[in-house]
Amino acid sequence: MGVRRLVGRGDELERLALAVREARRLVLVTGEVGIGKTRLVARAATAARETGAVVVEAPCLPLGLRLPLLPVIEALRSLATALGRPAFAELPPYALDELARLVPEVVGRAAAPDLLPAGEWQRQRLFAAVDLVLARVAGSRPVVLVVEDLHWVDAATLDLLTYLRASSNGSLTLIVTCRSDEAPLDPPVERWLEQARRPETVRLELTGLSRPEMAELAGMATGGTPHEAMVEELHRRTEGNPYFAEELLAASGGGGLARQPPRALAELLVARSRRVSVPARAVLAVLAVAGRPVAETVVARITGMTPADVAAAMHELVDARLALPDSGRPELGCRAQHALLAEAVAVDLLADERRDIHAGMAAALQAVDDPALSAEIAGHWAAAGRPDDELASLLAAAEHSHRMRAYSQAADLWQRATGIAESRPDAAEKSGVEPGWLRIRAIDALQACGRDLDAGTVTEQTYAKLRGPASGALLAAVLHRTAWYRGVIAPREAPPGTAYAIFDEATRAYAELPRSAEYARFLADYARFMWMDSGDRASEPIFRRALDVADGCGDVLDGAYAFIGLADVAFLHGDPADGFALLDRARVHSGRYSELSLRVDLLIADSLSNALLKMGDLAQAERVALEGLERAHRAGAAAGYSGAVLHHNAAEAFLERGLVDAAAAVLSDVCASEPRLDDWNLHLCQAQVEICRGAVDVALARTRAVDLLELTGPRMWVYERTRLLPRAPLWAGDPAMALDRVEKALALLAGCAVEQFCGELFAHGARAAADLAETARARRDDEAERSALDAADRLVAAQERMPGRPLRDHPFLATVPGDRADWYAELTRVRGVPDPDAWAEAAEAWERLGRPHRRAYALWRQAQALLSTSRNSTTAVDALRAAAGAANGMAPLTAAIDRLARRSRISLDEKPAQAPAASADPYRLTNRERHVLRMIAHGYTNAQIGAELFMSPKTASVHVSNILRKLNVANRAEAAAVGERAGLTDPVP
Template sequence: MAATGLVGRDGELARLAAAIRQARRLVLVTGEVGIGKTRLVTQAALAARETGAVVVEASCLPLNVRLPLLPIVETLRGLGRAVGPTAFAEILAGLPPYAVEELARLAPELVGRDAGPDVLPAGEWRRQRMFAAVELLLVRVATDRPMVVVVEDLHWADGATLDLLTYLRGSSSGSITLVVTCRDDEVPAHPRVAEWVEQARRPETVRLELGGLSRPAMAELAGMTLGGPPEDAVLDELYRRTDGNPYFAEELIAAALAAGDGGQGFALARQPPRALAELLLARSRRVGPPARTVLAALAVAGRPVPETAVARVTGMTAADVAAAMHELIDARLAVQDRTRPELGCRTQHALLAEAVAGELLPDERRDLHAATAAALEAMADPALSAEIAVHWAAAGRPDNELASLVDAAEHGHRVRAYAQAAELWQRAARVAESLPDEAEKSQVEPGWLRVAAIDALQACGRDLDAGVLAEQTYARYGDTADGPLLAGVLHRTAWHRGVIGQREASPGTAYALFEEAERIHRALRESAEYARVLTDHARFRWLDRHDAATGSLYRTAFDVARRCGATLDGAQALLGLAEVAFVHGDPAEGFALLDRAGDLADPGLSLLVGFTAADYRSNALLKMGQLAQAERVAAQALDQARRAGAASGYQGAVLHHNAAEALLEQGLVDAAAEVLSEVSERPPRLDDWNLHLLLAQVETCRGELDAALARTRAVESMGLAGPRMWVYERLRLAPRVALWAGDPATALDGAEQALARLGGSGVELYCGELLALGARAAADLAETARARRDGDAERAALAATDRLAGILERMTVRPFADHPFVSTIPGDRAGWLAELLRARGGDDPDAWMAAAAVWRRLGRPHREAYALLRQAEALLTASRDAAAATAPLRAAADAASGMVPLLTRINRLARRSRISLRPASAAAPPPPVPPPGPKDPYGLTDRERHVLRLLGRGYTNAQIGAELFMSPKTASVHVSSILRKLNVANRAEAAAVGERAGLGDLDP
């Protein structure tokens, strides 16, 4: 038996109930307007409550300004009612302090106090911390019973709500089910909503896509309204004209009944929403004038409105409003809000509100909007500010609109809805710029509104959008503003040009903008903003030049911050001085400065300063070669960050990167992959591209070369530029992937491009690895060219080594001179020298042995294994005795654990040289079949190429004969011919030349 009002949805209701029982994380219910989404989830929520589940319901509002986190706030309030004040207080008492503080920011009445003032700058990590607080609360409630969170009308949701739902959707904690309804006929859908819905269409999501009712279900629905089954002709007409939409059908039947025809003889064609609106209006005209007045007020409000507010809007008495409300409810034109009855009534459907509001005369609409704005203001709820601004705008009152927009932006910023705050500040700026007199009267400076929007965009990770707005603001105010405003615009434009720019940006132009901002500040009273300009300038200069002169800027910033009492800026300056000390001073001094910065920060600032210090400390330990300690510092900081709800954002990405790279350099591939698992399924972003590049190294180690190449290309496609230290971090790893993918030409080109972009700065200190990788690529190209007897290609490869040597000669910083901060310099230097010898045809086993010894001392097993492999190859080339290569090749196999491409090459060399590796190492995966090579320059016959292919597998003459159906003596003749044609001394060297030249790849 179908539930009352829920007809023809037994299957969907059963699926939804099963999803709730199974605690499926997300149920997405979609369908056109009126199709029955709300009825379905309402019935499911009722059934879930009856089984003991905690159910909270919220919805979004159809306003042209999307209210920040409105359904989340409603969810929290509903949760407080569902569990009761005593239980809710007990749950709050068990939450960490940061979570209670963030919840107080969203719903202070539930926590019993307002949130304290922010002492830390806005940032994406703070928004994620709020998300973590909401999740933690829901998880605590769902500890011993299932929980259902219903969010309706997602098509009207704001970006912060969408992001929080994404966060909750990805959580694996607690028996929580999110039930979300969304129209699929919103045209055009808001891009953020469309993207969210598309991302939600994944296998683990339970999707209920509601279509029209079946003909039997439509007959049941009509019979419930008509008091008996409809005639077949009536049913046919009804079904044809509504396509099974239950709401449309009900309205058609109600209109027919009101016309007195008993539901017979429907005269309308299938009703689209516009024609349906005419039916709704016809019904609304049948109630009395007071009810129509109240209905108009509800329609303009577009939300549930308490009777007291309706009385204020309409000027009616409370008794008259109550009587009108009852009349509207009886006529099915209004309905009481089911989630929060105290909020009052709303129109029965959004279509009805649109129709009623659209019928009003312009002056009537403006007056109602003004009265509604005033009534909402009287409720003294800052969360309503954006909604109030909409009504003031519709009322043609820009002065009131401007004030409300500013209030709304400030509220959005307080609740971490930074993207919405930025949108509201920009909207306020446009109003202020179009009405300068009103702005002056309101003491609002539109330029500062733009600056606030820039900062909010940066806080939510939309740095590129912030950069665009900074450039627009600079173009508008650069010649007209003065004093602090001009300095603020110059500061933000300089930062985004220098640090967050794309390739078309010119980071070098940031220096002059920073200097001009500092000049303006020197003429003003010292302030924290001046300290911030100095710190940001120093940070950019350090990232771009890595020079010792940066220290004086940081020291000036520290002195200004100290005099102004700007503790956070002073701590940031000390952290910057620590970086300078690591490279241009004494590493011990750098660690001391990190400690001093931590001691300087008061308890309110210790969180951010501590995480930044951990970033710098773990990075320093990583570069100094103290890998285990670097991983431990980063992991401990990450653990603290997770407990504080602050493990996301740029700072968290750096800590993840340092921990993962320290593990990877120790050969712990699986452990590194676990650290990076959070980003594996999402595209790279501005705050985590470094993690994707490191994950590409993990994929390379695992032999997933296509995935690694695709990931590096995804980062490249972001079109990032910025300071040279970040350019180095983006480009230093790509050549490794290309080399292991068998593309030395791309690796060489990437290394040379990187070196060209990094020249002339202190970042050259780190370029030894790029030089060594470039030399390796050139050596690979030279060996292949010699194997193929391609003189032109060999000369091109040797020319590349000359270019690399020329780059090294022109560097002002010597990347191969030992330095206390960069531990890898000796290994890179040894690799560079050995690769140059290999490129020139003089592969030296002793040079590779020396390189392997350095990497062994530094605790980098995969780099050691590569050098040992090269040593074994050089020994086999120089000697007919494979015994000399056995020890280094076995050591290489042991050190290469976890590095599939390297193990493949080691095993391939062992097979063709008939060197026995230990069983544990011999279990490495078989080598892939090489791609077809170029034309054979050695004149081998097809038969000889088949023999050469088996030589590469380490076959004896007898095994070759058995494989190719020839005698061992004939096989020996072929082998001798191959050695003569390839001009090599032994079988192993023949197999090596054949591999480089792409020979021996025919099918037998």
């Protein structure tokens, strides 16, 4: 009865083959259980191999505790089986280090110990290493990665699939199968599937077989021509589900259809399983409970049977179509023929039988001595009702997950272990663990993977539970994490100032302990928080104390952090030269350790590019940020907070120089995602791109989404958010919203050194008040005008109350002259007496600073003021024409300039500009390459370029490589910038 032929899926098979040929990045195959997803994908994989493709398989397993990255490990082993060690040859050192965590037996080396604290960027390096291996192979031949049963996937593998899906390296196709009737799906899986349903994704939703196809299947099963009545009944009762049909036919024994309806299929499956011998049933019970392929030796250990008897039983199960040998790795033995069969057989066992098999599986897997199996072992001990044994396995599983960069799963495992350890003190003592330290490990892992809100919840629970009974190092660690959470994540329910009080309490606790790296880290965190929240010099002695402690205990990383913090203090307090020297010392301090040096180097790039931005050296800031990103990408470390800062600094430098397309290219991955705690700055920057391109409503919605995060945190972060938030409502015609945002921000920032940064906020507030006043006067609404004037008075009073004097010149804050000029010029608008000279001064200030769009805004206002004070429109011609030239790339401002020119009957075209001919291009790009360059500037991926221009992603990749070579640049952002400056992103005439 071995019906394995693919029936009725010819169209789907052809679509899969076409997707592989075109290197479509993602193929999503969905359908109910038994509909034939596995059979379809297996046939497609065979066809791909026959055409020269490399097919690697990454099965997901139905385990209670999901093993981190197990499908990825299996895929890498499958790749090694297909191609051997050369597939992993000549990889950069970081890639070998990361792959050694997954498949040390393939790489031929053990993973090196971590020098740095856990962080999301390290997990991205692991992902980059996997991507690099696949891309190396996919550069010369197609690679197909088959991920079966996504509904059982672990969180880390899901994130890696997201990473691979977004990659444009090589001819790689992901074929993913998932049940459509699995209810409920895990929320991360559900979100992933929702995001995967994009136009570029090939989606195959398998439905039931038609009646003729069902007749073909029945004929193959019975070895003859089936009766019409039987086919009709088979089709009606199974609704075209081929697996259900095969089981009904198999249960009939050749004498017509079995009487059970599909809803009683479980009973049917159990009844079939009882037809085999007693030894075979015992082996099937083990396979069913395991939910995965099980080797003969493991089954023998659990059942007490001899290996020969187990082998014979497995052959009997395969012949009866109740089990399947593992085709990818035969040494793993057999698995149940179908997940539905395994579920039915496992449920049919008595509770004691199931517990015994789970205990046997746990003991057998422990004997294998593979740390990757720890989570699975813990799951079996839990199902066996043996919490003491479960605790030991949970601890091993958490450590293993942490080494595998699966920080989210490590945190969950540590929390589960904490629950057992706290409820069973004897088990905790036997395992040698203190439950409080398990909580600390969970908090750190949650922060490392970006689950800050969850980290905060566990932190507050730990603080409430342990502040009284804990002492010594544990108490200090609890206070440290709580203070950081209260200060940086800043829950709204926490009273103001509690972070400082708890930091002080932690300081006293650490003072009674020996110096340690943990103490150095605490001091660096305390100083960093104090600096971010106040900006004053009070953090400087704490940074120096952190440096002293770090040097004393050999903690190079926190010593480097201290140098960078001291540099930031020096920059703001008027000594840039000292700041640059301190950054150099941080680099030298960490230079002995390659991995640590890279991490510090990225933090230095963050600080340096930010300093250059503030000091007005936009070209240098752009260069430093892009070079930092390039190094980070090469080392697989471009994700996480440092990567977000570098992306933001590069994009802002481009935007301030009027290079909107280049900024969009830097931010191309942001557009489709929702803001998170660790990338809100990129979304606010993306909103500026959308404003420039005229999508003001989209920008306003994006800033509102950032608002909904209800972020507070240290006041330096508040400033960085609030300085960008008012821009969207100002251009959207909602000055009341902009004014409200400005006043709330100024209230939060008053009373600390961060006041010095607030010049731009005052200028935004004055602009909002002026817009409100002009609208009120146009409508003859005296009350609204008085309200606008009162708002301006409030802003003036707030500015005068700030001892930091935000509009006073500062050696670190280059934009103060422009912000000050805007502020005074906007106040003349508020009072209804716009001053052309004030706006001319603002335009000159912004021209000196190299900010074309801000200069264009001032020139536009100057032209308005000239037209309002003179009956002769020619007085405004020069200002308006200059504004039109400077506003290039800023759509709403350009539209406003055009409207003013039409109303005033001013021609903006003194000499009609001619679009440069393609032949005048000094880089000798073809028209097609210029088209591709424009799409690069708009953030298109290779797959999107291919879809737009009717070419494969691989062909698009060739065009992109040619463009980078001709322009002599290293990445897409630089290409977009060069193209914009040279006019190459203008439409081809």
